[in-house]
Every structure is written in C-alpha cells, then in structure tokens.
Amino acid sequence: MAEARAFHTETATDEEIAAEAAVVGPFTDAVRALVDATIRSTVDLDEIRAAQAEIEAITERLTKEQIPGGYGVRYRTDGTGRAWGNAVIGLRNPIAPPLTISTEPSGRASADFRLGAPYEGPPGLVHGGVISLILDQVLGHAAGAGGRPGMTGTLTIRYRQATPLGELRAEAWIDRAEGIKTWAKGRIIGPDGPTAEAEGLFILPRWARERIARGESKGPSPKYFE
Numbered sequence: 712m713a714e715a716r717a718f719h720t721e722t723a724t725d726e727e728i729a730a731e732a733a734v735v736g737p738f739t740d741a742v743r744a745l746v747d748a749t750i751r752s753t754v755d756l757d758e759i760r761a762a763q764a765e766i767e768a769i770t771e772r773l774t775k776e777q778i779p780g781g782y783g784v785r786y787r788t789d790g791t792g793r794a795w796g797n798a799v800i801g802l803r804n805p806i807a808p809p810l811t812i813s814t815e816p817s818g819r820a821s822a823d824f825r826l827g828a829p830y831e832g833p834p835g836l837v838h839g840g841v842i843s844l845i846l847d848q849v850l851g852h853a854a855g856a857g858g859r860p861g862m863t864g865t866l867t868i869r870y871r872q873a874t875p876l877g878e879l880r881a882e883a884w885i886d887r888a889e890g891i892k893t894w895a896k897g898r899i900i901g902p903d904g905p906t907a908e909a910e911g912l913f914i915l916p917r918w919a920r921e922r923i924a925r926g927e928s929k930g931p932s933p934k935y936f937e
C-alpha cells in the first residue's frame with residue numbers, strides 16, 4: 712500500500728459527508744441492482760442491445776470528471792476513515808455486497824449480509840474466493856477494532872461445507888498477538904451452521920512502524936473503517 716494513498720486526509724464536515732452518502736449510497740445500490748439484472752435478465756437480445764447503449768451513455772456522463780486510480784481511504788483529523796471504494800464495505804462500490812461490520816474494542820467484528828447471484832461459484836453456492844475476500848476484511852476489522860491494525864500476511868481458509876447464496880453472517884475475533892503481529896480467527900455462518908473458518912496473520916507494516924518511530928503517529932491508528 713502506498714503510504715501517500717493510505718494517509719490521504721480530508722476536511723469534509725460530518726454534514727457534508729452525510730449529504731454525499733445520502734446520494735451516492737442509493738446510487739450505488741441502483742448500480743448493484745443493474746449488476747444483478749445483467750446476470751438474471753431474460754429480456755430479448757434487442758432489449759439488451761438497447762440497454763447497453765443507455766448504460767454506455769451513463770458511463771460517459773459519469774466519467775467526464777473522475778479521480779485517478781482507486782478511491783483510497785480518506786482520513787479525518789479524529790483518525791476515522793472512509794473506505795468508500797473498498798471491495799467488501801465500500802459505499803461507492805457496487806461490487807461490494809456491501810457488509811456493514813459492527814466492531815468491539817476487545818477486537819471482535821461481525822456482520823449480517825446477503826450474497827446474491829453476482830457472488831456465485833458452484834451453482835447456487837458462494838464462490839470460494841468471495842468467501843476468502845469477506846473473511847479477510849472481517850478478520851482485518853477485528854484486528855483494527857482491537858487497536859492492532861495490519862496488512863494481511865497470511866490467510867488460511869477451511870471450507871467445511873458449501874455456502875449457499877442468500878442470508879449469511881460473518882464473525883471474527885483476535886486470537887493472539889505478539890509485537891507487530893496479530894492473529895485473528897473467524898467464520899462464515901449459513902443456515903446450516905458454520906460453512907468456512909479462517910485464521911489470518913495481520914502485520915503492522917514497516918512504513919507504519921517507521922511513522923510511529925518518527926513520532927508522526929502516536930500508535931497504530933487511524934481507525935481505517937469507521
């Protein structure tokens with residue numbers, strides 16, 4: 712992660728952020744519905760050609776002004792950050808399911824969420840890579856919530872049973888910690904119980920350690936996803 716991107720700061724007020732969220736949240740939901748419809752629509756091919764022309768016109772309208780690269784994480788002076796482009800939780804990312812993750816300072820994280828057709832691997836089942844994506848994020852949240860943020864060094868998943876598309880829950884917690892390393896564990900729970908279990912090692916990266924050593928940061932903040 713480039714340090715410059717990681718420490719992108721902003722001065723927007725709570726009111727300005729809330730006003731933007733009130734518009735872009737529903738907009739992203741609409742694009743998410745479009746992704747789902749792209750997979751499941753049974754309209755005839757002429758209808759699809761006509762829809763494509765409309766979508767291309769909308770894309771042209773939106774790309775008249777845009778930032779270079781990804782959204783990054785925008786931090787505020789109180790240490791909170793918004794990761795609106797994030798692939799799992801991003802308010803502006805229609806690829807994100809999205810998850811709304813609750814955290815506890817003891818180092819726990821959980822989310823109830825739904826995965827539909829865009830996340831399919833085997834028929835009717837969630838893609839294994841998507842399960843890994845979600846567990847990476849939720850375990851990372853648990854580490855961060857416990858005041859021990861880090862980049863994923865390793866992530867091991869045990870797929871215990873198939874995960875059906877539909878309503879699911881993810882849970883994670885800090886298992887143990889040693890210096891700059893934090894081990895978190897977690898699981899996905901489906902209608903018939905746990906479907907996948909994970910263990911991840913999260914490491915406070917060298918660039919962050921150097922910032923702390925230089926006194927530019929008091930500790931392993933900011934709070935990335937609050």
Ligand SMILES: CCCCCCCCCCCCCCCC(=O)SCCNC(=O)CCNC(=O)[C@H](O)C(C)(C)COP(=O)(O)OP(=O)(O)OC[C@H]1O[C@@H](n2cnc3c(N)ncnc32)[C@H](O)[C@@H]1OP(=O)(O)O
Nearest residue numbers: 847848851860861862863864865914916917919931932933
């Ligand atoms: C103040 C700001 C805080 C910043 C906090 C950033 C948080 C950011 C958001 C979190 C978000 C979470 C939810 C999404 C999580 C992703 O999706 S993160 C994306 C996927 N992961 C990556 O891209 C990580 C890529 N790798 C790296 O950036 C670096 O290799 C790492 C993992 C940060 C380590 O780099 P480093 O700090 O330079 O490591 P280094 O000093 O060489 O080694 C330190 C120790 O770690 C061990 N180690 C290094 N790499 C590994 C590894 N891959 N496996 C096992 N051990 C390793 C070394 O052996 C060494 O151990 P000791 O000899 O001290 O016992």
